[in-house]
Amino acid sequence: MELRHLKYFVAVAEELHFGRAAEKVQITQPVISDQIRRLEQELGVKLFFRTKRTVELTEPGKIFFKEAKQILERVEKAVDAVQKADRGELGSLMIGYTGPALYTLLPKIIRTFRDRYPQVELVLKEICTNEQVEALNSGNIEVGFLHPPVDGEFEFISIMTEKMVLALPEDHPLTTFTKVPISKLSNQSFILFPRHEGLSLYNRILLMCQQAGFAPKIVQEVTPQPTMIGLVAAGIGVSLVSESLQNINRPGVVYRKLDVTTPELELVAAWKKEKVSPVLPKFLQVVTEITRIN
Amino acid sequence: MELRHLKYFVAVAEELHFGRAAEKVQITQPVISDQIRRLEQELGVKLFFRTKRTVELTEPGKIFFKEAKQILERVEKAVDAVQKADRGELGSLMIGYTGPALYTLLPKIIRTFRDRYPQVELVLKEICTNEQVEALNSGNIEVGFLHPPVDGEFEFISIMTEKMVLALPEDHPLTTFTKVPISKLSNQSFILFPRHEGLSLYNRILLMCQQAGFAPKIVQEVTPQPTMIGLVAAGIGVSLVSESLQNINRPGVVYRKLDVTTPELELVAAWKKEKVSPVLPKFLQVVTEITRIN
DNA sequence: TAAAAATACTCCATAGGTATTTTAT
DNA sequence: ATAAAATACCTATGGAGTATTTTTA
Numbered sequence: 001m002e003l004r005h006l007k008y009f010v011a012v013a014e015e016l017h018f019g020r021a022a023e024k025v026q027i028t029q030p031v032i033s034d035q036i037r038r039l040e041q042e043l044g045v046k047l048f049f050r051t052k053r054t055v056e057l058t059e060p061g062k063i064f065f066k067e068a069k070q071i072l073e074r075v076e077k078a079v080d081a082v083q084k085a086d087r088g089e090l091g092s093l094m095i096g097y098t099g100p101a102l103y104t105l106l107p108k109i110i111r112t113f114r115d116r117y118p119q120v121e122l123v124l125k126e127i128c129t130n131e132q133v134e135a136l137n138s139g140n141i142e143v144g145f146l147h148p149p150v151d152g153e154f155e156f157i158s159i160m161t162e163k164m165v166l167a168l169p170e171d172h173p174l175t176t177f178t179k180v181p182i183s184k185l186s187n188q189s190f191i192l193f194p195r196h197e198g199l200s201l202y203n204r205i206l207l208m209c210q211q212a213g214f215a216p217k218i219v220q221e222v223t224p225q226p227t228m229i230g231l232v233a234a235g236i237g238v239s240l241v242s243e244s245l246q247n248i249n250r251p252g253v254v255y256r257k258l259d260v261t262t263p264e265l266e267l268v269a270a271w272k273k274e275k276v277s278p279v280l281p282k283f284l285q286v287v288t289e290i291t292r293i294n
Numbered sequence: 295m296e297l298r299h300l301k302y303f304v305a306v307a308e309e310l311h312f313g314r315a316a317e318k319v320q321i322t323q324p325v326i327s328d329q330i331r332r333l334e335q336e337l338g339v340k341l342f343f344r345t346k347r348t349v350e351l352t353e354p355g356k357i358f359f360k361e362a363k364q365i366l367e368r369v370e371k372a373v374d375a376v377q378k379a380d381r382g383e384l385g386s387l388m389i390g391y392t393g394p395a396l397y398t399l400l401p402k403i404i405r406t407f408r409d410r411y412p413q414v415e416l417v418l419k420e421i422c423t424n425e426q427v428e429a430l431n432s433g434n435i436e437v438g439f440l441h442p443p444v445d446g447e448f449e450f451i452s453i454m455t456e457k458m459v460l461a462l463p464e465d466h467p468l469t470t471f472t473k474v475p476i477s478k479l480s481n482q483s484f485i486l487f488p489r490h491e492g493l494s495l496y497n498r499i500l501l502m503c504q505q506a507g508f509a510p511k512i513v514q515e516v517t518p519q520p521t522m523i524g525l526v527a528a529g530i531g532v533s534l535v536s537e538s539l540q541n542i543n544r545p546g547v548v549y550r551k552l553d554v555t556t557p558e559l560e561l562v563a564a565w566k567k568e569k570v571s572p573v574l575p576k577f578l579q580v581v582t583e584i585t586r587i588n
Numbered sequence: 589t590a591a592a593a594a595t596a597c598t599c600c601a602t603a604g605g606t607a608t609t610t611t612a613t
Numbered sequence: 614a615t616a617a618a619a620t621a622c623c624t625a626t627g628g629a630g631t632a633t634t635t636t637t638a
Contacts, residue, residue: 060385349592
């Protein structure tokens with residue numbers, strides 16, 4: 001039995017007339033007669049009562065009619081689905097992102113993509129840069145929002161580059177400076193993110209301090225950033241955070257630039273060039289758009 | 295696209311190996327290669343990443359895999375259903391019955407059939423003998439439990455023949471007789487069923503009275519029978535009912551035979567011989583069984 | 589180098605066409 | 614008499630087979 005048989009059978013069942021059914025499915029009447037006969041033979045079931053003048057469904061025929069119609073509908077839906085999937089309009093996409101990415105364009109990108117491709121399921125996972133590299137390599141995620149530099153063969157779209165700013169409790173003496181001299185930080189208690197969460201940036205921050213002639217006194221290593229500035233607000237110490245974090249209005253915390261060039265935190269979308277799913281290019285298209293107009 | 299393509303595709307998707315897939319569906323490997331190629335071409339979608347050594351589903355391929363498997367399952371179910379329907383094990387049966395049939399073997403027949411063929415839906419309609427004849431002719435019901443004689447070409451199974459008994463209020467003077475002489479009924483008020491509900495029986499009751507030398511004084515024509523004996527219990531009059539009605543224990547009512555031969559009420563299952571659905575023979579089989587053992 | 593997919597080709601079953609017959613209304 | 618299904622017969626597409634080549638892990 002093939003779909004052809006179902007198609008012809010449904011046509012006859014709908015028309016109750018072999019000639020018109022043949023017309024409907026664009027073949028000739030004897031073919032319909034023959035194919036229905038073969039179908040009945042294979043099923044071992046009489047589907048129609050028929051004389052040379054009248055055609056009528058048998059009871060088993062009525063049952064099969066319902067089933068056959070639904071099957072043909074499902075086939076159409078399947079074809080449609082696979083073609084949509086091929087165009088990247090249906091399916092799923094695993095996305096990795098770091099904590100800081102949340103305070104940038106990422107939410108807007110996600111929202112725009114969701115609106116444009118509602119049949120694509122976006123699976124978002126917050127993981128640090130290093131683990132995203134592994135996930136990209138293993139195929140656990142298809143695209144990552146992470147911070148260079150990274151090892152490996154990836155493609156990139158740069159989303160934005162941010163400077164670091166000093167987060168201070170609002171009653172801290174250093175708030176009097178517009179640009180805080182770095183030397184003033186030598187005796188401050190620092191709240192930073194854990195070293196393994198961003199090895200490169202961590203080292204660059206240490207280097208900056210070193211060049212200013214001191215080693216920072218780190219009293220807490222925590223994540224995510226809202227927790228860091230929470231500790232700042234509580235007076236535990238000062239912190240260096242990405243400037244986009246100022247988007248969150250946190251009472252009790254003020255931000256100041258430093259008088260030296262701070263390490264920069266670049267956010268990129270990264271993916272492996274091989275075996276990209278059809279969804280990915282559509283997603284990257286949105287990434288490019290949103291990045292350019294902002 | 296034909297079911298064959300789906301079958302081969304599912305085999306390859308499951309095995310991820312053209313050779314083993316070919317073995318699974320009992321054809322040779324080059325055929326699989328060819329058919330998958332044609333399928334991909336027709337859909338316009340690449341379903342597998344493949345080198346000469348490895349086979350892997352693409353994202354659209356994964357979507358199509360799910361769909362194809364479900365479609366093949368549905369096809370199997372459809373074939374099973376139509377064959378069950380052909381054996382009369384699945385489908386529906388419209389059954390007509392008269393009120394009196396309810397107090398006989400009908401409930402047991404229905405229960406037995408339901409237990410044996412749970413996938414057959416029984417549609418029961420209470421309609422009088424005359425209307426059942428029409429319904430059988432028009433195909434509104436396939437089998438009827440009714441009371442002969444009837445006009446038309448039907449097949450019959452006789453379920454039972456019942457005599458009529460006299461229903462009296464428990465405090466009625468005639469209850470003193472074991473067999474009530476028919477002459478004593480000449481001045482009684484009668485409660486009968488409406489004439490059109492059972493023309494033949496009605497006339498035979500009238501004839502019986504006529505032969506005893508009187509015309510019955512009919513004060514109420516009502517249906518169904520429980521209502522009739524309700525009126526008897528209320529002292530409105532006496533009634534003639536089928537003896538199976540004694541199965542319902544109605545306080546305030548007693549039953550007595552007459553001293554003459556009463557009209558008999560035969561209950562039969564009737565159906566048209568042409569275009570019987572496969573369910574009907576199974577049902578009639580149960581009717582025969584239950585009738586014989588009781 | 590060996591396993592596995594693709595290619596080349598051959599064959600034949602059957603889908604589908606045309607012409608005609610049969611039959612019920 | 615006629616509409617409509619069935620039958621008879623023909624053609625050719627393409628499904629399935631065998632043998633071989635190509636490729637990559």
